[in-house]
Amino acid sequence: MDGDDKYLLKFKGYNFARLFVDINFLKNLDDFETRDDDVFVITYPKSGTIWTQQILSLIYYEGHRNRTEIVNTADRSPFLEYNLHKIDFEKRPSPRLFASHVPYYLAPKGLKNKKAKVIYVSRNPKDVLISYFHFSNMLVTFEASNNIGEFMEKFLDGKVVGSLWFCHESFDHMRGWYEHRHDFNILFMVYEEMKKDLRSSVLKISSFLEKELSEEDLDAVVNQAVFQNMKVDPQANYDSILKNEIGLRTKGHFLRKGTIGDWKHYLTVQQNERFDRVFQRKMKDFPLKFIWEIDEELDQ
Numbered sequence: 001m002d003g004d005d006k007y008l009l010k011f012k013g014y015n016f017a018r019l020f021v022d023i024n025f026l027k028n029l030d031d032f033e034t035r036d037d038d039v040f041v042i043t044y045p046k047s048g049t050i051w052t053q054q055i056l057s058l059i060y061y062e063g064h065r066n067r068t069e070i071v072n073t074a075d076r077s078p079f080l081e082y083n084l085h086k087i088d089f090e091k092r093p094s095p096r097l098f099a100s101h102v103p104y105y106l107a108p109k110g111l112k113n114k115k116a117k118v119i120y121v122s123r124n125p126k127d128v129l130i131s132y133f134h135f136s137n138m139l140v141t142f143e144a145s146n147n148i149g150e151f152m153e154k155f156l157d158g159k160v161v162g163s164l165w166f167c168h169e170s171f172d173h174m175r176g177w178y179e180h181r182h183d184f185n186i187l188f189m190v191y192e193e194m195k196k197d198l199r200s201s202v203l204k205i206s207s208f209l210e211k212e213l214s215e216e217d218l219d220a221v222v223n224q225a226v227f228q229n230m231k232v233d234p235q236a237n238y239d240s241i242l243k244n245e246i247g248l249r250t251k252g253h254f255l256r257k258g259t260i261g262d263w264k265h266y267l268t269v270q271q272n273e274r275f276d277r278v279f280q281r282k283m284k285d286f287p288l289k290f291i292w293e294i295d296e297e298l299d300q
């Protein structure tokens with residue numbers, strides 16, 4: 001364990017957000033008791049976590065879909081390792097929904113019984129970078145950077161919460177989960193595909209969860225998971241948590257832009273080329289092809 005960073009806590013090679021994490025919980029994470037009907041949304045930070053949490057909560061809770069129960073998504077689908085509201089996970093009724101940023105090798109070993117479900121969401125790392133830059137500068141609990149270039153170097157070095165997006169030996173996020181996919185009951189989702197066709201994405205998720213939705217329910221899920229609606233929904237937008245529980249350094253929102261290709265507005269030609277070089281070097285033998293270059297601006 002690494003002890004000298006104000007913001008990062010390195011545990012077994014992976015950087016956690018020091019101010020939100022309970023080290024004793026981490027030490028026992030391996031043996032965390034999973035249930036066969038648990039569902040975990042797993043992501044590298046800024047890849048569509050709260051979006052997928054919202055979709056799961058809408059699929060599982062009728063009272064969320066029809067808005068008869070007012071419960072924050074953060075409490076319906078809490079973070080495993082960042083248990084802000086000190087929820088007693090053992091006392092939660094099944095099925096339990098969780099979100100997590102852990103790499104595959106730190107996931108509770110119970111997930112390897114392939115009963116509990118994992119939904120892994122990935123996003124174009126350039127958009128992750130831009131989203132993460134804004135998020136880190138906005139919150140008092142993350143280290144701020146003076147500019148994108150400075151943040152990019154931390155990101156490429158894995159000196160951020162979540163460590164490396166890229167592949168580097170075993171300490172990477174995306175490759176680890178992908179290469180060990182046969183050990184888990186896992187569905188891979190891609191932010192850009194969700195953005196392009198939310199309805200099909202919700203159907204894909206509900207089918208993986210073996211939760212059949214009526215047309216009316218499907219409409220309700222899609223409608224409440226659309227960016228513009230989530231952004232103004234206090235149950236879903238985390239605004240209150242950021243402002244009242246975490247603390248803002250500058251004004252902003254969790255649901256910032258929710259677009260594809262925002263990196264094009266921020267990275268210089270040189271920064272983009274450097275990013276591409278690192279990407280090509282580290283991902284050259286990665287078998288998945290990504291569809292990140294959807295020009296969403298044309299669709300809006």
Ligand SMILES: Nc1ncnc2c1ncn2[C@@H]1O[C@H](COP(=O)(O)OS(=O)(=O)O)[C@@H](OP(=O)(O)O)[C@H]1O
Nearest residue numbers: 045046047048049050051131226227255256257258
């Ligand atoms: N409904 C919907 N549609 C499209 N995009 C959405 C949606 N909900 C959240 N978001 C965007 O996801 C980004 C936040 O990622 P995470 O939820 O993974 O963040 S975190 O890791 O949990 O902190 C953040 O991306 P940026 O807007 O690019 O910063 C959010 O706006």
